Amino acid sequence: METVLLIDGENLKGKIKAVFSENKKEKPTWHEYDFKSLFDTVLKGLTINRKVFYFARIKEHESSKEKSQQLIEEQRLLKTHLEQQGFEVILSGRVRGQMEDGQNGKKVLVFKEKGVDVKIAVDMVCLACDSKVKGIILASSDSDLQPAIKEVRNRKVECVYLGFEAQPNKGLSYTTNRTILMRDSEVLECVKCQ
DSSP: OEEEEEEEHHHHHHHHHHHHHHTTOOOOOTTTSOHHHHHHHHTTTOOOSEEEEEEEEEOOOGGGHHHHHHHHHHHHHHHHHHHHTTOEEEEEEEEEEEEEEOGGGOEEEEEEEESHHHHHHHHHHHHHHTTOEEEEEEEOOOGGGHHHHHHHHHTTOEEEEEEESSSOOHHHHHHSSEEEEEOHHHHHHTSSOO
16 A cells, blocks of 8 residues: 655645745746655655646636746646656646736736645545555645545545645644644755756
């Protein structure tokens, strides 16, 4: 039986970006960031059989074709980079552009991810129900995953929450068997692949 690492990609990127911002450093270029070293350092001593990143598929938006194309290209570069580092990449759900009220009452195009947390939850429960894993390490701070965690644990599969020291999700810490927190120093060290 294996242990799998399931990573909510946008959630992770947002947390890493916050660490860089809090430390007054420029956010990393995602297709150069050393995700492998980060997880190898943080999860040292644990045997991980599969490492899976989840992202939403980006679609072109009519009112922002140039920005959409830029985001699609960045996602393509990141996907290739992660696969070269030994991660599986699953594109599920969508990134949708929608107009929202911005500052000064102006409408602003905002891109939002939908469906990734549902795919992670379904995969967690399927792996547990099919008795394919002994443990799941969840790198996401999305509280919506708590029902899936409870179901996984009901099926005697260990579930570990992998969060960040700056703002750990207390609900996920409470729901999982164990919590591992990434230190800011570990996040900052992996700025570029060697």
